[in-house]
Amino acid sequence: MSGETKSGQTGEACAACDGREAGKGKPKFEYLQQNELSNVKRVVAVMSGKGGVGKSLVTSLLAVTFTRDGYQVGILDADVTGPSIPKSFGVKGRPEVVGEVLYPLRTACGIRVISMNLFLEKEDEPVIWRGPVISGAIKQFWTDVAWGDLDYLFVDLPPGTGDVPLTVMQSLPLSGIIVVSSPQDLTIMVVRKAIRMAEMMGVPLLGLVENMAYIVCPQCGEKIYAFGAPQGKTVAAETGLELLATLPVDPKLAKLVDAGEIEECDQSGLEHLPRILDAKLDGKSLS
Numbered sequence: 001m002s003g004e005t006k007s008g009q010t011g012e013a014c015a016a017c018d019g020r021e022a023g024k025g026k027p028k029f030e031y032l033q034q035n036e037l038s039n040v041k042r043v044v045a046v047m048s049g050k051g052g053v054g055k056s057l058v059t060s061l062l063a064v065t066f067t068r069d070g071y072q073v074g075i076l077d078a079d080v081t082g083p084s085i086p087k088s089f090g091v092k093g094r095p096e097v098v099g100e101v102l103y104p105l106r107t108a109c110g111i112r113v114i115s116m117n118l119f120l121e122k123e124d125e126p127v128i129w130r131g132p133v134i135s136g137a138i139k140q141f142w143t144d145v146a147w148g149d150l151d152y153l154f155v156d157l158p159p160g161t162g163d164v165p166l167t168v169m170q171s172l173p174l175s176g177i178i179v180v181s182s183p184q185d186l187t188i189m190v191v192r193k194a195i196r197m198a199e200m201m202g203v204p205l206l207g208l209v210e211n212m213a214y215i216v217c218p219q220c221g222e223k224i225y226a227f228g229a230p231q232g233k234t235v236a237a238e239t240g241l242e243l244l245a246t247l248p249v250d251p252k253l254a255k256l257v258d259a260g261e262i263e264e265c266d267q268s269g270l271e272h273l274p275r276i277l278d279a280k281l282d283g284k285s286l287s
């Protein structure tokens with residue numbers, strides 16, 4: 001689609017603006033139908049602008065927390081080229097395929113998981129696919145997977161604002177997005193890009209989780225700000241996002257992830273989030 005810009009220049013519309021004048025109106029996307037064997041009520045994507053800030057850990061902790069609270073939960077690992085969800089939960093094996101329907105694997109506590117890693121011969125095999133193929137796989141994880149009855153499906157996005165976040169925002173009926181950041185300046189700058197993308201795509205921003213904000217000294221309990229002062233409050237104030245949680249660097253969590261035992265964690269630091277998300281999404285179920 002082409003159009004004339006405010007300055008009178010004629011240009012191609014990008015996928016995000018869909019020809020709308022900047023900031024005006026909501027994009028209209030044809031969301032894909034979930035599988036007839038799925039009854040997913042809410043889909044929440046976890047996003048960050050930058051890699052390695054703990055997005056997958058936060059996704060895993062959200063799933064664990066909501067499951068402990070009695071919710072039916074699934075994780076769609078949309079980080080196709082760098083999937084880490086199966087490893088955090090120690091989930092192995094191939095999802096069952098019946099006809100054209102895929103069945104997610106279950107973690108020890110019953111969280112349903114689909115990830116590209118589960119389809120590889122070896123877990124360290126790289127996925128070397130171009131964007132459109134990856135996007136196709138993500139769409140199939142929504143349309144072809146029998147998720148069953150789920151209160152929340154958490155989608156672990158890859159870092160950045162590229163093909164996959166775009167596909168997810170255009171194709172899945174997202175209830176909202178949680179943004180994960182860490183205190184370094186560069187991270188905050190790229191997080192702002194992620195926030196801006198979600199706004200342009202008309203997806204509700206549910207709030208911000210600042211990860212790795214501090215380390216607690218094991219001797220005296222003092223908080224050490226290894227990456228500089230936490231910036232969650234400032235970013236939240238500047239962007240209008242709610243600061244949902246501030247998480248420390250916790251070596252116990254890192255060990256549990258490495259052992260595939262994240263469900264064994266004592267505390268997630270996100271225990272208050274089921275109440276908050278339920279309130280924010282009250283009356284906004286897909287089914």
Ligand SMILES: Nc1ncnc2c1ncn2[C@@H]1O[C@H](COP(=O)(O)OP(=O)(O)OP(=O)(O)O)[C@@H](O)[C@H]1O
Pocket residue numbers: 048050051052053054055056057058079082084157158159211212247248249250251253254257258
């Ligand atoms: N708060 C934390 N305490 C201890 N370790 C953490 C914490 N957050 C993340 N980690 C560890 O840091 C590493 C990177 O985290 P994670 O994989 O969740 O990041 P990511 O943002 O999803 O990365 P990617 O860009 O690869 O998708 C992992 O080994 C994880 O266990």
